[in-house]
Amino acid sequence: MKYKAVIFDLDGTLVNSIEDIADAMNIVLKSYSYPTHSYETYQIFVGSGIKSLVKKALPAVHINDSLINTVFNTMMSVYRNQCTNKTKPYPGIIDLLDVLKNKQLKISILSNKADEFTKKIASTLFPDYFNPVLGLKFEAHKKPSPIVALQICKELQVKPDETLYVGDTSIDIQTALNANLLPVGVSWGFRDIKELRDTGAKHILNHPLDLIKVLQT
Template identity: 55%
Template sequence: MKFKGIIFDLDGTLVNSLHDISDAMNIVLTGLNHPTHTYDTYQYFIGSGLRNLVSKALPAAHNSDKEIEICFECMINEYRKICTLKTKPYDGILDLLNNPALENIKMAVFSNKADELTKKIVSEIFPEHFDSAVGLSTEELKKPNPFEALAISKKWNLSPEEILFVGDSDIDMLTATNANMFPVGVTWGYRTEEELKNSGAKVVINKASELISIL
């Protein structure tokens, strides 16, 4: 089957946002006199939404629902200020998106990042490449729930089988599988090739340009 659309994850797939996310959370932790974390540690906190990241970053003794919610709001406020300060596309991403082979391919972004921030980052870093960018609006629709991915396929008037779902985590591969889309894992993000394959990736690529051969 010829693929006619691609849905990309954002963090760890299109952009390296690790430093901005980590810095924002560490600002909040420092203000509360809690221990901070390294970038390497935050790498394993990313992927299930920022509220989940806040929960993982907080000390166990300060992990009540109320404290998580307060810290989440503080983290979002800090992150909103710096979310494109250090965040950059991964090597080869802009070349991929500008490749003539994608000229007639529909493209969208679906992230577990808050919808407001997803749209802000995509509009500032990729202002001309995607017809839609969807982030997290409610916890019930968080990946691996395929609802938003399927909504994109309906908007495009494409069957799910005609769409590649590209991401760097087990969550992305499970989302693709749940949506009956073709799961493509990337190794330049936050998870390993083994994890991607174990969670359903049909193809794993090491460079952005390799996506063209799948099309």
């Protein structure tokens, strides 16, 4: 088999986390008497980290750096307590992970979600599957920067062209292309298939187990 490792995005790829994210952000917005947003709107807001989410969720007329930082800290505090309330793996994900584990492929997570929340969700929902599990620690390393993806390859002792990156947004596909990983999109996530194809996804998965066919190409 050509491929030796698979790196996964988290939100919208492995787990449906939109309700926990939206609920937490709406609690914060209500506390400031700002308008809230629907789950569908949050699907557009997510993908670039919590600070970016905060900027998008705040009313444009009120945005300034001080407010963003204050609301960001509040959001972190609220979300910390409920990031696993409603978040669940998508159907078929556990089956896929079991197959990959049995095939002895190396599997990892790389997310733009804050590192502490990425690790908490992974350890709660996917114990003993992924290593390493990495979220956002430094803004300069935020996807689509290839820096952390390449660090993961080095840690796993695999070449980039032996590695797939699986995600649900254009940011994920760009990350894969920037790191010379095989870019694979999923149809069940927070963005539509057209966005993934237009960005350069080489494969689109309609079910998690479709990844097995990709690995055999």
